[in-house]
Amino acid sequence: TFINLFSVGKFGESEFWLSIIKIVALVVFSIVAFAICMGWAGETGEPIGTKILLGSGGFAPHGYWAIIMTMVIILVNFQGSEIIGLAAGECKDPAKSIPIAVRNVTWRIIALYIIPITLLISILPWDEATLTESVFAAALHRYGFDWLGYMFAFVILTAAISCSNSGLYGAGRALHGLSRHKMAPKFLGKLNHNGMPQNSIIVSICACWIIILLYTLDTSETAYTYLLAVSGFTGAMAWISICWSQYNFRKKMIAENRVSELKYKTPFFPYVTLFGIWVQVFCLIVIAFTDDLRSTLYAGVPMMVIPMIIFKLKQIRAHRAELIRNKTEL
Structure with missing residues (x-):
C-alpha cells in the first residue's frame, strides 16, 4: 500500500530489489536441483535421471486432462507481462525500453519458469507436494538442504509482496487510463503532485483489502x-x-x-x-x-x-x- 502511494521511482526501486531476490533464489535452486539430478549433491549421492519425473504412475498419473485443468485454473500465474504496456506511459524513452523488455520476456519465462519447474518435478515426487509449505522448500528439505529450504520460505514472502506490488500498479494505471477515456468516474483520472494516479491506486488498494478480509473470514x-x-x-x-x-x-x-x-x-x-x-x-x-x-x-x-x-x-x-x-x- 505505502510503496504504491509513493512516487513511481520508489515503486521501480522496490520492484528491482524484490525481483533480484526472486531471480537469485531461482538461479540458486536451478543449480542445486541440477546437481541433485546428476548425483553431485544431496543425501542420495546417485544420479536421479527420470526416476522421479516418470515415477509414481508416469508423467501424468491422473491423465493429461488434469494438466489442462490445472493450466486453466492457474492462468493468472502466467499473466503479468501486459504491465509492460501500462508502464510505457511512465518511461523516459518507451520507443527504446519497451521493445527491449518485450524481447526479454520470452527468455525470462524460460529461465525463471520453465527450467526451475522442470527441475523441481525432477527431484520432488508429485505425491509429496502439499499446501503446507513451498514445494521448492520441500524439495530442498528432502535432500538435506534445510538452510536453503528456510531461505525459500523468505523468498516466497518477497515474491508475494512483489506480485501484490505490481498488481496494484497495473490496477491503478488501468483505472486511470479508463477514466481518461471516459470509461470510469472522472475522479479516478486525477494525478497527485508526484504524478501518481492516487485516487485510482486508493480504490484498487481498498478492493484488495476487502478481498483479504473476505479470505481471512472464509x-x-x-x-x-x-x-x-x-x-x-x-x-x-x-x-x-x-x-x-x-x-x-x-x-x-x-x-x-x-x-x-x-x-x-x-x-x-x-x-x-x-x-x-x-x-x-x-x-x-x-x-x-x-x-x-x-x-x-x-x-x-x-x-x-x-x-x-x-x-x-x-x-x-x-x-x-x-x-x-x-x-x-x-
Missing part, C-alpha cells in the same frame, strides 16, 4: 479458489483483447505499407497472435463445461459486461444530448 478457502479462477477469466479476456487489438493494428499497418515504422514486430504474425486468441478461448470453453469452474463465469461475465453496457448507454445519452444541442443552436 475458512473453507472457497473465496480464494473463486478469486483465482475469476482472475484467470478476466486475465484471459484481457489477453484476447490485447491480441485482437494487435491483430487489427498490424493488419492496418500492412494495408498502409507502414510495417517498417514499428520498433518491435511480433514474430510469425498473424499465427502467434491468432494462437494467443484461440488458446485463451479454449480455456474459457473448458471453464464453461467444467462443473467446479463454471460458477466463476457467473461472477466474471457480469464484471465484464455490466461496465460495457453502462459505457454504451452513456455514449448513447451523450450523443443524444449533442444532437439536441446542435438542433437548439440551429
Whole structure:
C-alpha cells in the first residue's frame, strides 16, 4: 500500500530489489536441483535421471486432462507481462525500453519458469507436494538442504509482496487510463503532485483489502479458489483483447505499407497472435463445461459486461444530448 502511494521511482526501486531476490533464489535452486539430478549433491549421492519425473504412475498419473485443468485454473500465474504496456506511459524513452523488455520476456519465462519447474518435478515426487509449505522448500528439505529450504520460505514472502506490488500498479494505471477515456468516474483520472494516479491506486488498494478480509473470514478457502479462477477469466479476456487489438493494428499497418515504422514486430504474425486468441478461448470453453469452474463465469461475465453496457448507454445519452444541442443552436 505505502510503496504504491509513493512516487513511481520508489515503486521501480522496490520492484528491482524484490525481483533480484526472486531471480537469485531461482538461479540458486536451478543449480542445486541440477546437481541433485546428476548425483553431485544431496543425501542420495546417485544420479536421479527420470526416476522421479516418470515415477509414481508416469508423467501424468491422473491423465493429461488434469494438466489442462490445472493450466486453466492457474492462468493468472502466467499473466503479468501486459504491465509492460501500462508502464510505457511512465518511461523516459518507451520507443527504446519497451521493445527491449518485450524481447526479454520470452527468455525470462524460460529461465525463471520453465527450467526451475522442470527441475523441481525432477527431484520432488508429485505425491509429496502439499499446501503446507513451498514445494521448492520441500524439495530442498528432502535432500538435506534445510538452510536453503528456510531461505525459500523468505523468498516466497518477497515474491508475494512483489506480485501484490505490481498488481496494484497495473490496477491503478488501468483505472486511470479508463477514466481518461471516459470509461470510469472522472475522479479516478486525477494525478497527485508526484504524478501518481492516487485516487485510482486508493480504490484498487481498498478492493484488495476487502478481498483479504473476505479470505481471512472464509475458512473453507472457497473465496480464494473463486478469486483465482475469476482472475484467470478476466486475465484471459484481457489477453484476447490485447491480441485482437494487435491483430487489427498490424493488419492496418500492412494495408498502409507502414510495417517498417514499428520498433518491435511480433514474430510469425498473424499465427502467434491468432494462437494467443484461440488458446485463451479454449480455456474459457473448458471453464464453461467444467462443473467446479463454471460458477466463476457467473461472477466474471457480469464484471465484464455490466461496465460495457453502462459505457454504451452513456455514449448513447451523450450523443443524444449533442444532437439536441446542435438542433437548439440551429
